[in-house]
Amino acid sequence: MSQPTADPSDPGRPMPDGLAPEPVTPGGGPVEPAAGTGGTPATAAEDEVVAELEESLAEAEEHDLFPYQAVVLTSFGGPEAPEEVMPFLRRVTGGRGIPDERLAEVAEHYHHFGGKSPINDQNRALVAALQEELQRRGLTLPVLFGNRNSEPFLTDTVRDAHEEGMTRLLSITTSAYSCYSSCRQYREDIAAAVDALATEGRTVDVDKIRQYWNHPGFSRANARIVTEGARQMMERTGVAPHLVFVTHSLPLAMDETSGPGDEEGHLYSRQHLELSAAVAEEVSATLGTELGHDLTYCSRSGPPSQPWLEPDVNDHLRELAGRGVRHVVLAPIGFVSDHMEVVFDLDTEAVETAEELGLDLLRVPTVGTDPEFVSGLVDLALERAAEARGGQPVRPTWPGERPRPSTCLPGCCPNLRVDRRAACGMD
Numbered sequence: 001m002s003q004p005t006a007d008p009s010d011p012g013r014p015m016p017d018g019l020a021p022e023p024v025t026p027g028g029g030p031v032e033p034a035a036g037t038g039g040t041p042a043t044a045a046e047d048e049v050v051a052e053l054e055e056s057l058a059e060a061e062e063h064d065l066f067p068y069q070a071v072v073l074t075s076f077g078g079p080e081a082p083e084e085v086m087p088f089l090r091r092v093t094g095g096r097g098i099p100d101e102r103l104a105e106v107a108e109h110y111h112h113f114g115g116k117s118p119i120n121d122q123n124r125a126l127v128a129a130l131q132e133e134l135q136r137r138g139l140t141l142p143v144l145f146g147n148r149n150s151e152p153f154l155t156d157t158v159r160d161a162h163e164e165g166m167t168r169l170l171s172i173t174t175s176a177y178s179c180y181s182s183c184r185q186y187r188e189d190i191a192a193a194v195d196a197l198a199t200e201g202r203t204v205d206v207d208k209i210r211q212y213w214n215h216p217g218f219s220r221a222n223a224r225i226v227t228e229g230a231r232q233m234m235e236r237t238g239v240a241p242h243l244v245f246v247t248h249s250l251p252l253a254m255d256e257t258s259g260p261g262d263e264e265g266h267l268y269s270r271q272h273l274e275l276s277a278a279v280a281e282e283v284s285a286t287l288g289t290e291l292g293h294d295l296t297y298c299s300r301s302g303p304p305s306q307p308w309l310e311p312d313v314n315d316h317l318r319e320l321a322g323r324g325v326r327h328v329v330l331a332p333i334g335f336v337s338d339h340m341e342v343v344f345d346l347d348t349e350a351v352e353t354a355e356e357l358g359l360d361l362l363r364v365p366t367v368g369t370d371p372e373f374v375s376g377l378v379d380l381a382l383e384r385a386a387e388a389r390g391g392q393p394v395r396p397t398w399p400g401e402r403p404r405p406s407t408c409l410p411g412c413c414p415n416l417r418v419d420r421r422a423a424c425g426m427d
């Protein structure tokens with residue numbers, strides 16, 4: 001960790017400069033006397049209303065997540081019944097040129113599990129864990145849940161929040177890395193929700209925590225999980241396993257253009273390469289033996305003519321077996337929960353490939369509701385709130401020392417097909 005002593009959320013430490021809430025009300029000014037009194041003396045009932053309002057505004061200013069009134073876990077979504085599978089897939093791929101055969105094939109993956117993706121249950125568990133962690137720190141804000149591609153839809157969640165009187169929300173997305181699919185597309189869907197509600201006369205602002213691939217809550221939890229898996233395998237077999245990291249493949253053009261718009265590009269694959277190397281080094285140091293490692297990709301789609309990031313995890317397992325590797329720890333560092341990509345593409349397909357090859361394969365879990373990860377997400381929310389108040393909070397990272405900006409730079413991770421407004425950025 002680059003700045004191990006600075007934890008803005010640690011209640012035991014005094015707040016660094018700039019972290020104290022600004023003395024403003026959510027409405028931007030002092031509380032007005034009850035409206036409609038027309039200069040006549042206030043009734044006891046009106047006095048009571050004003051007192052309650054003042055009290056609730058004072059409460060809203062006290063907490064460390066001010067100016068936010070709720071946290072919204074924002075995720076991809078997934079079907080929960082067989083009849084939801086095709087509508088979900090059409091929503092996800094709408095106009096994106098995914099061949100019909102690929103859609104039918106992916107539909108089969110869902111039907112293989114009774115038409116239900118595990119992703120929503122996993123996110124509901126994460127919502128509960130986040131709520132518990134906030135409460136543990138004395139923060140009483142609600143944690144809401146909204147999806148991009150299935151119920152509960154983000155727009156409906158934000159509308160309900162507005163009905164409850166909320167106008168400023170903080171989104172925590174279930175996506176750690178930087179590319180169009182994992183960052184800007186979420187920002188576009190947040191903007192679409194905000195804009196849809198604006199047409200109903202509802203004004204809501206939504207900010208987002210930074211991409212957290214190198215926030216210690218995510219990266220250190222992954223390092224620990226992979227270490228545990230490798231240790232188990234070593235104790236069982238007496239052999240140091242090979243580490244195979246895996247993430248979602250992307251069209252090469254999407255990887256090339258991922259990043260801050262500084263024309264360096266390839267940020268998505270570079271982030272994964274950097275974390276894979278750091279975790280492998282950490283595991284090797286902890287277990288006292290050098291473990292080999294590679295980064296691989298899964299869940300390729302799109303037309304065969306379009307180049308995507310490689311090697312595919314199955315191809316790579318074949319290559320490793322050919323080189324005489326017998327024991328593999330498979331670490332899905334690209335994902336935050338064991339959703340369909342993990343239970344089908346890895347636990348079903350890659351496991352089958354390994355069986356054919358006679359490889360001993362251990363797939364370690366994603367971060368899920370790991371307490372270190374959940375606590376890291378709350379730290380990230382506190383960090384974002386401090387920034388929203390004009391402060392300059394400490395922004396811990398591992399590996400490296402370059403946190404992603406919480407407001408994306410112009411042109412970052414562009415949509416290569418159409419122009420859509422994106423929230424949480426400078427463009």
Ligand SMILES: CC1=C(CCC(=O)O)c2cc3nc(cc4[nH]c(cc5[nH]c(cc1n2)c(C)c5CCC(=O)O)c(CCC(=O)O)c4C)C(CCC(=O)O)=C3C
Nearest residue numbers: 076078092106117119174175181182248250301339340341
């Ligand atoms: C980077 C990335 C993440 C990780 C970041 C994040 O988590 O957001 C991710 C997650 C997910 N992807 C998911 C599902 C799907 N992704 C698809 C298609 C695509 N994903 C892409 C990228 C990513 N995807 C891309 C470049 C495409 C091609 C078409 C397009 O440009 O959009 C398709 C269409 C069919 C197909 O082609 O496979 C489906 C059904 C689910 C739900 C799983 C469940 O139900 O449990 C989750 C969590």
Ligand SMILES: [Fe+2]
Nearest residue numbers: 181248299341
């Ligand atoms: Fe996907």
